[in-house]
Amino acid sequence: MDPSPLPDPHVQLRGVRLAFGRRRVFDGLDCDFERGSICVLLGGSGSGKSTLLRLVGGLLAPDAGRIAVAGQEVVGSSWRELREIRNKLGMMFQGGALLDSLSVYQNLALPLRERLRMREPEIAARIQLQLAAVGLEGTESLLPRQLSGGMIKRAALARALISEPEILLCDEPFSGLDPLTVHRIEALLLEVNESLGMTLVLSSHHIPSTLRMADRLLLLMDGGAVAGTPQELLHHGDARIREFLDEDAAPAGAHASRRSHS
Amino acid sequence: MARLLQRLGLRCLGIVEQLGRIALFALSLSRAVLSPPARPGRVVQEVFDVGVLSLVIVCISGAAVGMVLGLQGYNTLIRFGAEESLGAVVGLSLIRELGPVLTGLLVTGRAGSAMAAEIATMVATEQLDGLRMMSVDPVHLVAMPKAVAMVVAMPLLSALFIVCAIFGGYVAGVEILGVDSGTYFSSLESSVDFRDDVAGSLLKALVFGVVVGLIATYRGYTSEPTSAGVSASTTATVVVSSVTILVFDYFITALWGV
Numbered sequence: 001m002d003p004s005p006l007p008d009p010h011v012q013l014r015g016v017r018l019a020f021g022r023r024r025v026f027d028g029l030d031c032d033f034e035r036g037s038i039c040v041l042l043g044g045s046g047s048g049k050s051t052l053l054r055l056v057g058g059l060l061a062p063d064a065g066r067i068a069v070a071g072q073e074v075v076g077s078s079w080r081e082l083r084e085i086r087n088k089l090g091m092m093f094q095g096g097a098l099l100d101s102l103s104v105y106q107n108l109a110l111p112l113r114e115r116l117r118m119r120e121p122e123i124a125a126r127i128q129l130q131l132a133a134v135g136l137e138g139t140e141s142l143l144p145r146q147l148s149g150g151m152i153k154r155a156a157l158a159r160a161l162i163s164e165p166e167i168l169l170c171d172e173p174f175s176g177l178d179p180l181t182v183h184r185i186e187a188l189l190l191e192v193n194e195s196l197g198m199t200l201v202l203s204s205h206h207i208p209s210t211l212r213m214a215d216r217l218l219l220l221m222d223g224g225a226v227a228g229t230p231q232e233l234l235h236h237g238d239a240r241i242r243e244f245l246d247e248d249a250a251p252a253g254a255h256a257s258r259r260s261h262s
Numbered sequence: 263m264a265r266l267l268q269r270l271g272l273r274c275l276g277i278v279e280q281l282g283r284i285a286l287f288a289l290s291l292s293r294a295v296l297s298p299p300a301r302p303g304r305v306v307q308e309v310f311d312v313g314v315l316s317l318v319i320v321c322i323s324g325a326a327v328g329m330v331l332g333l334q335g336y337n338t339l340i341r342f343g344a345e346e347s348l349g350a351v352v353g354l355s356l357i358r359e360l361g362p363v364l365t366g367l368l369v370t371g372r373a374g375s376a377m378a379a380e381i382a383t384m385v386a387t388e389q390l391d392g393l394r395m396m397s398v399d400p401v402h403l404v405a406m407p408k409a410v411a412m413v414v415a416m417p418l419l420s421a422l423f424i425v426c427a428i429f430g431g432y433v434a435g436v437e438i439l440g441v442d443s444g445t446y447f448s449s450l451e452s453s454v455d456f457r458d459d460v461a462g463s464l465l466k467a468l469v470f471g472v473v474v475g476l477i478a479t480y481r482g483y484t485s486e487p488t489s490a491g492v493s494a495s496t497t498a499t500v501v502v503s504s505v506t507i508l509v510f511d512y513f514i515t516a517l518w519g520v
Binding site (some may be wrong): 083097111 | 384387391392394395396398399403
């Protein structure tokens with residue numbers, strides 16, 4: 001458990017408890033996600049990575065505890081307050097969650113029309129840019145069922161990013177993608193993080209990209225979490241933590257060191 | 263005995279809770295209808311899905327029911343030498359009862375179940391959560407246009423069912439059994455009152471549209487996010503809507519004399 005507070009938390013969880021029936025997922029979880037940082041959630045299947053993202057987005061209510069996004073309390077908020085909080089959030093779901101009755105263009109246009117009330121020419125221009133960024137040019141008129149799994153992921157990421165939220169929550173952004181696309185998505189996420197100062201909270205099983213990108217890791221285990229930089233967790237005293245990260249990993253903290261040089 | 267009472271009490275509480283949830287959902291649907299944007303494009307698309315795609319089934323069923331009524335009515339009326347009243351019997355039974363009720367049941371099976379299944383699949387694939395995260399109210403974008411379309415389409419489909427059935431009765435009575443064509447239509451015209459019969463029939467269909475629209479969207483919206491949840495919500499929509507239509511039909515007839 002690592003409750004050590006960060007200097008400028010963008011998202012803060014305190015004493016979060018959650019159980020599904022008899023299965024306790026979080027038992028007094030405390031953690032912070034620093035403003036402008038990249039934090040990767042790690043953990044075995046069923047450890048609560050997706051659940052944690054859903055809690056931050058207000059899609060699930062904890063049994064107890066506090067969750068604050070940019071200083072605004074999520075738990076117990078009204079629909080109007082939640083709307084205000086969600087205007088700061090973008091979320092990419094594991095399965096994409098694209099509306100299957102709408103084309104890729106219409107899916108991407110949805111947050112721009114509904115949330116930002118943009119005009120059609122601006123919407124069209126921004127969609128072109130965003131689709132190019134994820135390598136999906138020419139797919140505007142396709143329906144989600146006409147896309148491959150990897151393309152759905154990229155379209156979902158484009159939709160989550162298109163309204164330029166303060167905080168991006170990504171559930172398994174790299175699963176099911178080929179290595180080239182993984183690098184492309186990594187580069188895109190690093191770019192939005194650096195250019196827009198977007199806080200990124202990702203859940204991932206992809207250890208190499210995790211170690212390349214993350215400023216901070218949060219390993220969910222035993223109803224709580226162990227937090228630290230990639231280097232700290234790679235040399236952690238608990239053997240289970242070291243074993244979890246011991247894969248054919250890329251040099252740890254490459255992104256962090258690149259940042260410190262820039 | 264105490265345990266039996268306890269179970270009965272829990273069951274009753276469960277039903278009351280469920281009714282409360284449906285009422286709250288109906289309230290949020292009503293609020294969505296009244297709050298902008300009106301989403302006319304989505305409503306028209308849904309009217310197409312509910313109405314136009316149900317045309318064939320409604321027309322064929324209507325014609326078949328009308329022909330059966332023509333045959334059965336003729337065979338009964340001829341015993342009393344009253345076969346000239348065939349138009350009135352066919353018309354009144356269709357307009358006052360069979361038209362709205364059978365249309366309600368048919369549309370429930372074809373469009374209501376599809377509506378519930380579509381929304382339930384959206385729940386299972388996190389599409390509604392995706393909308394919530396974009397600050398879009400899923401009731402406003404997804405459920406409201408479907409419920410409105412059901413309310414709009416049901417009276418129109420019921421009217422079409424009745425027209426096809428009267429034509430079916432005509433084919434059986436006049437063309438096959440030899441009742442005079444003028445007698446068939448004059449008895450129909452003289453016995454049907456627009457305000458009491460036709461307007462009442464449309465009102466019934468409208469109420470059934472509200473019932474099916476509400477139950478289908480509610481069942482889909484509150485389904486479990488699994489494939490079993492999709493199937494359960496579809497089945498529940500058909501069963502609950504069908505029973506509710508029949509029960510409401512009795513109360514509307516008893517209270518309003520329609």
